[in-house]
Amino acid sequence: MKKLFAIILAVAMVLSLGVFASAAGSELAGEYDVTVWAPKAAVDLTKQQIADFNESNEDGIIINATVEEVSEADAATNMITDVSAGADIYFFAQDQLSRLIQAGAVTKLGQGAATFVTENNSAGSVIAVKAGDDYYAYPLTDDNGYFMYYDKSVIPEEDVDSLEALVADCENANKSFSYELENAWYNAGFFFGVGCHSDWITDSDGNFIAIDDDFNSDNGLIAAKGIYKLVSSPCYVNSSQTDFASGSAVVVTGVWNYATILEQLGENFGVADLPSFEVDGESYHIGSYSGCKLLGVKPQEDPVKGAALNRLAQYLTGQECQTERAASPDDGGMGWGPSNKAAQEDPACSNPALVALAEQNAYAIPQPNIHGSWWDIAKVITTDIKASDGSDEALKAALQKYEDSISAVFEMTDEVRNAFTVIGTVAGTNWDTDLPMTADGDVWTSNDAFEMEAGTEFKCRQGKAWDVAYPAENFVVETAGTYHVQLDAVSGEVSLVPAE
Amino acid sequence: MEQKRHMGLKTLNRVSNTAIYILLIIISVVWLIPFVFILLQSFRVESTYQVGYVIPHEWGWQNYLNLWNSDFKRWYLNTFIIALASAVLITIIQLCMSYTLSRFRFKMRAGLMRFMLILGMFPGMLTMIILYRVLSDLGLTQANAVPGLILVGVASSGMGYYVSKGFFDTIPKSLDEAARVDGATRFQVLYKIILPLSKPIVIYTILTAFMGPWGDYVFARYVAFGTSAGYNVAVGMYSWLTNDQIARMYTTFCAGGVIVALPVTILFLCLQKYYVEGVTGGAVKG
Numbered sequence: 001m002k003k004l005f006a007i008i009l010a011v012a013m014v015l016s017l018g019v020f021a022s023a024a025g026s027e028l029a030g031e032y033d034v035t036v037w038a039p040k041a042a043v044d045l046t047k048q049q050i051a052d053f054n055e056s057n058e059d060g061i062i063i064n065a066t067v068e069e070v071s072e073a074d075a076a077t078n079m080i081t082d083v084s085a086g087a088d089i090y091f092f093a094q095d096q097l098s099r100l101i102q103a104g105a106v107t108k109l110g111q112g113a114a115t116f117v118t119e120n121n122s123a124g125s126v127i128a129v130k131a132g133d134d135y136y137a138y139p140l141t142d143d144n145g146y147f148m149y150y151d152k153s154v155i156p157e158e159d160v161d162s163l164e165a166l167v168a169d170c171e172n173a174n175k176s177f178s179y180e181l182e183n184a185w186y187n188a189g190f191f192f193g194v195g196c197h198s199d200w201i202t203d204s205d206g207n208f209i210a211i212d213d214d215f216n217s218d219n220g221l222i223a224a225k226g227i228y229k230l231v232s233s234p235c236y237v238n239s240s241q242t243d244f245a246s247g248s249a250v251v252v253t254g255v256w257n258y259a260t261i262l263e264q265l266g267e268n269f270g271v272a273d274l275p276s277f278e279v280d281g282e283s284y285h286i287g288s289y290s291g292c293k294l295l296g297v298k299p300q301e302d303p304v305k306g307a308a309l310n311r312l313a314q315y316l317t318g319q320e321c322q323t324e325r326a327a328s329p330d331d332g333g334m335g336w337g338p339s340n341k342a343a344q345e346d347p348a349c350s351n352p353a354l355v356a357l358a359e360q361n362a363y364a365i366p367q368p369n370i371h372g373s374w375w376d377i378a379k380v381i382t383t384d385i386k387a388s389d390g391s392d393e394a395l396k397a398a399l400q401k402y403e404d405s406i407s408a409v410f411e412m413t414d415e416v417r418n419a420f421t422v423i424g425t426v427a428g429t430n431w432d433t434d435l436p437m438t439a440d441g442d443v444w445t446s447n448d449a450f451e452m453e454a455g456t457e458f459k460c461r462q463g464k465a466w467d468v469a470y471p472a473e474n475f476v477v478e479t480a481g482t483y484h485v486q487l488d489a490v491s492g493e494v495s496l497v498p499a500e
Numbered sequence: 501m502e503q504k505r506h507m508g509l510k511t512l513n514r515v516s517n518t519a520i521y522i523l524l525i526i527i528s529v530v531w532l533i534p535f536v537f538i539l540l541q542s543f544r545v546e547s548t549y550q551v552g553y554v555i556p557h558e559w560g561w562q563n564y565l566n567l568w569n570s571d572f573k574r575w576y577l578n579t580f581i582i583a584l585a586s587a588v589l590i591t592i593i594q595l596c597m598s599y600t601l602s603r604f605r606f607k608m609r610a611g612l613m614r615f616m617l618i619l620g621m622f623p624g625m626l627t628m629i630i631l632y633r634v635l636s637d638l639g640l641t642q643a644n645a646v647p648g649l650i651l652v653g654v655a656s657s658g659m660g661y662y663v664s665k666g667f668f669d670t671i672p673k674s675l676d677e678a679a680r681v682d683g684a685t686r687f688q689v690l691y692k693i694i695l696p697l698s699k700p701i702v703i704y705t706i707l708t709a710f711m712g713p714w715g716d717y718v719f720a721r722y723v724a725f726g727t728s729a730g731y732n733v734a735v736g737m738y739s740w741l742t743n744d745q746i747a748r749m750y751t752t753f754c755a756g757g758v759i760v761a762l763p764v765t766i767l768f769l770c771l772q773k774y775y776v777e778g779v780t781g782g783a784v785k786g
Contacts, residue, residue, distance in 0.1 A: 037726055040745060069571075070726050071742040078726040082632065085642060087726060242747045246552030256744035260549050 028308045029060030037070035037090035041334045053315045061308045079105040094128040094292045098369045106296040109135040124366035125292040125339035137294040138317040143337025144291035146254045147360040152268040154249035163277040170235035175249035180240040184378035190223040192287030208371045216403040224395040226277040231386040258353035273360035290364035377405045420444045424458025446485040449499035452477045460487045542755035549747040563755035575736035582713040585650045590657040590709035597658040602668035616659045645723045645730030667701040703774035
């Protein structure tokens with residue numbers, strides 16, 4: 001009995017020593033039960049990395065982690081189901097950030113954490129975690145983009161830069177060209193390639209305020225012609241799967257399919273950035289979105305736990321862990337392209353697919369926060385282009401329909417809403433196209449000079465709507481000539497200024 | 501002349517029969533192709549992604565082994581427990597309910613039936629959010645989703661009394677009365693007289709009660725969100741279909757499909773003749 005007592009005392013002493021020792025480490029010291037959601041491929045590595053964190057951190061933080069398998073694509077849907085029961089730390093794809101902020105499922109980063117993110121990560125990934133002026137998550141990767149895999153036995157090396165040559169090669173070899181253009185994430189690349197933009201504007205709460213978009217423009221028409229070149233070919237297949245096994249010679253997809261495609265093609269494996277297409281003698285390199293996987297931390301009731309979780313998140317998104325994830329599957333990694341700037345320069349973090357992605361990234365737009373409805377509206381552009389006969393009118397109609405759908409859902413920016421445009425039977429249009437004007441004080445002048453016949457009719461309208469439009473009756477051109485249209489927005493007086 | 505006409509009719513019969521059979525064969529081939537396809541794909545071991553051919557180049561059990569080594573076992577067990585428990589409880593509750601409504605006369609009986617009819621018209625999905633709250637407060641979500649889902653499935657089952665009540669109504673009341681005169685209790689009447697006479701409808705009730713949870717996705721996903729231990733097969737297997745997974749899990753997914761189809765198929769084959777009687781049984785007025 002005495003012996004037992006002695007043992008108990010001894011144990012108690014050791015335990016109290018342990019408590020003191022860890023308490024001396026930092027105020028964050030302690031054990032925390034944490035649920036982590038990671039995609040299937042990353043589960044084992046994440047467990048290992050958390051164990052490493054427990055050993056290496058100097059604050060005495062011990063994380064008892066339950067790592068559940070939840071795809072980063074489903075994270076927001078699952079979190080929003082019930083935030084209180086959701087994971088404390090989770091991997092998610094960046095397009096879910098707004099939803100997560102609105103649901104109160106991600107913590108706003110403090111000053112120190114925000115600095116950690118902005119200093120260590122690539123510019124694109126920093127944009128991805130920003131809403132308004134605040135930062136909400138930690139970048140894990142900067143590899144969510146797409147580029148081109150091809151079969152070297154069908155596609156000669158010199159053809160990989162030209163969309164037209166690729167299509168011809170596929171047609172001649174009776175092979176398919178897989179490019180999921182009936183998906184806005186992919187078709188938007190054509191528009192970015194010709195210099196168009198589509199930006200959503202959010203406030204600090206993650207609410208969407210407006211969109212600034214010029215897909216329906218002269219440049220947009222060039223992009224539409226490029227899309228038509230591919231979708232009108234019999235070799236076009238709307239897919240981004242690993243289609244080489246089912247008859248494709250070109251597949252546009254991302255790094256997540258690298259290992260499978262390497263296995264499918266063997267020595268015929270080829271990978272490159274996206275090709276260029278030619279319209280009216282000009283060549284345009286197809287653009288793309290580049291995006292990130294992010295790590296979110298759920299807001300905690302206990303601020304100490306919250307701080308400990310942020311430490312863990314910084315460790316998991318730091319250089320060392322990103323390098324481990326970038327390793328090939330044979331070496332225990334996943335081949336994920338790092339967002340950490342130091343890891344990006346590490347040759348150990350590279351493979352042919354990541355090299356192609358990096359080349360494509362020169363033409364890529366960092367994917368900003370995008371309103372959920374946009375994807376469904378913008379994918380229809382391709383469907384309409386595919387159904388059309390490829391004429392300028394038909395393509396313009398497809399773009400106009402897109403713009404109408406967008407403005408029906410969302411208001412354009414103030415800039416677009418306040419701007420005047422010329423609409424009428426001007427420059428080959430027939431009351432279906434708004435021609436831009438630029439303001440100088442209250443005087444608006446059309447950007448282009450138009451050749452006008454006598455009898456040409458037009459109006460100047462504001463915000464592409466008819467609420468404010470001048471003059472009250474259509475302006476009728478009396479003498480044929482080339483004119484700029486000028487409007488005094490105060491008096492509503494419209495006049496023609498002959499072009500030099 | 502007469503003879504000739506007779507022959508013509510026979511030929512016509514034969515021609516129309518041939519045409520009908522060809523049509524039926526085409527339809528059944530179309531209907532069967534996906535199943536054969538899944539079965540064949542599940543034995544393909546040379547690759548794990550989608551391919552452009554149907555017959556595997558190399559056959560093997562690897563995909564089934566993969567299933568065995570994944571969380572699939574757990575999901576399958578979950579689904580089986582939910583389906584079995586629901587089948588037993590729902591059948592008991594529904595048959596008791598139908599018997600009561602068919603044989604007993606009590607105040608508000610008609611009112612109650614009408615009330616349940618109206619309640620049944622609301623789509624079950626409407627209750628999803630509040631049900632989730634209730635289950636979550638009871639601690640029956642995520643890892644404990646199995647009892648939660650059984651509770652949800654069983655709780656409203658009394659409202660599905662129509663078909664079996666219709667069938668019970670066709671059994672003459674005089675049988676009950678005779679048994680009662682001989683000293684049987686109400687329960688004995690149900691158990692010894694009514695149920696043996698209503699085998700088809702009992703089987704039908706068991707089958708539908710079993711099949712409901714077997715294919716449930718929406719509610720199961722909602723209740724078990726983010727916790728593999730609480731998934732059923734539909735939710736678990738769907739998690740293999742994400743962009744970065746499908747190239748590695750496609751054939752395993754097919755194998756999972758085959759395994760999931762097995763118990764339902766066996767159940768159907770065994771109980772088929774009752775099932776057909778059951779579906780139409782409640783509609784016959786005796």
